[in-house]
Amino acid sequence: MSGLDTKSALLKNIQTAIENLIIADQQSTNAFVITDKLRHDILNLLVTYSEQIPHPASGTGNSDDGHEKEDKKNANTLIRWQVLAYVSSIDLTIAKWFESHLDALSILHEVGYDKSTQGLWAVWAAEGHPQPIQYQQGKISGTKAWCSGAHIVDHALMTYRDGSGQSQLVVVDMAQDGIEIDNSEWQAVGMQGTDTATVEFDEVIACNVGAANVYLDRVGFWHGAAGVAACWYGATASLATYLIKGYQQKPNDYKAMYLGQISTALSVTQQYFYHVSDLIDTQANSSHELIIRQLRANVEQLAREVLETVGQALGAAPFCRNAHFAKLSADLPVFIRQSHGAFDLQKIGELSSILANESITLQENIWQL
Template identity: 50%
Template sequence: MNIKIPINVTILSVLSEFESASAEDKSKLRIDLLSQLVNLAKNLPHPASGQTYQRWQLFAQIAGVDLSLAKLFESHCDALSILSELGYHPEIDDQLWAVWAADGGPAPLQVKDNLCNGIKPWCSGAEFIQKVLMSYKNQQGQAQLCIVDLSHSSISTDSSHWHAVGMNATKTARVSFENTPVKLIGHPNSYLKRPGFWHGAAGVAACWYGAAVGLAGFLQESCQVSPNPFKKLYLGEVAHQLEITKQYFQYVAELIDSKPMLNHEREIRILRAQTEQCCLSVVERVGKALGARPFCEDATFAQLMADLPVFIRQSHAAFDYQQITELCLSDQSLWEL
């Protein structure tokens, strides 16, 4: 079973060194590695550029090594793609970027006269990201984007509200703004209406998939070292799920590249649902097949197992999955062969 995704050899080498490091060393190296990856992937194709699948392959490969690293990298790349798609390419620089789009919190953001006040929840990388594309609701309730330079003295972070063991390495926090200067990006709702909103949502699912591939790799290796019929049975089931999901990624990537001005929302919602189901199936089957030992003694395996369910749930914060039910009820073609 070929579950490796070919990518740039230099990036693969960097990831391999990181993967072999101790858990303590990884916490020190992660931000440096993120900067290296950002530098190595400066020419990463944007979604709908004709190389969408190659972009997702890179996200998946990183996620198979460290899901927190993949989340931070994907968020940086998404920010640059958003700026490019909305016509703000001159704003792109060599800083570490992120997209902070979670809503809610105790004091939703208010922006007036290009000054921001309030609290933004679930801000990944809050301690080390340098610039951010941040969403908020304007006075008419429309989604608006702004750029924030996080070096400004009016900004403070509070990490005391993040209690999950999974994805802890993203250093997710609440961020408070007090008369913080911001630059508005795009027209109201242009962030949500652009085709790339859904193209980017598929990129997040590629991270989920990559983590599942990484977990499957542990089972594959175990079957080679100490094979038994039960592990082989689970490996076959896992390989089947991953292959089906990979083929749908390929199909959706080709669809996006062939019709780049369409958002392909329906197909991408289906892709995310399929990928989530696949990932949770992999978590269950790999866990059963390998037993307690890797949970307790293999740092990379244990971290992926803790990270993946949290990242999936966290990723849904920006998407209302009630809509997929409404879509299925309203679109009869989904039930036709």
């Protein structure tokens, strides 16, 4: 990996700061309960690091003195994913909010938004509500569903369809009159704390940003989608560490076998994250849609495998007696449903067929070493 397997200085600083918050909450970093206060304290701390966290595809990492470090060359996307994975290992609600915040800042960066980006942001891009967002003369009306962090975000970056059916982006200051937030439909057990709501807007001031269809058409859409997979992976890897601890405390052959199974799967996926992050940083003008779809599908499968295997190896105890394990194991199956299952596999098949057609000869095998 030529140094890429070494954690970045930024990640180490964030880890230390969060561990200090946990200790200040009079809890042990080895076994802690995420209270609402601690969750929001961690989120607020993370937001202060926003400008230091690299955008995807932003190229070469630099040292604090501005000089390039050889072992961090072209590692910026990986650094971003390391931060997201670490946050996810603590709490997926925080990760959901912070990933959306960072994604919003990266989108605004890509479209050339030159106004202040202070505060907490979110991307709300779900469509299909019967009363969709309408934009007229600098104001929006209508309803947006699946809005996570609805009560806590300062600004929302939202999609809507214009009169021609084209997708547009607007920035909305959430500290306005004319905004109604309804959490009543959110009955989730996993990801319960994400404050996901249906939000109704009535003549609310909004600002159009970017060109038509830029949200989906930009290459950064897929770079951001891989960041979500980094969140899934971080929580999955955190759950897997409980099997290491369980084996070390009370070793037996069955635990060793299960540990070997998931260690192999995790290590392969870890290496694929390194590979994909390098491609994004060194070939920044490509979306890498196929390999990112494959990465997401692989992480989803890995998450389900680890949840099942760790449960088989350790039994009910961690689900019932360990708050951190229980919360992650409840949240992760909900979070990975941001994947689209069979539809994603269908698209991977179609894109693989296109890639094969682009091969130099009909005999070329796209999967051959």
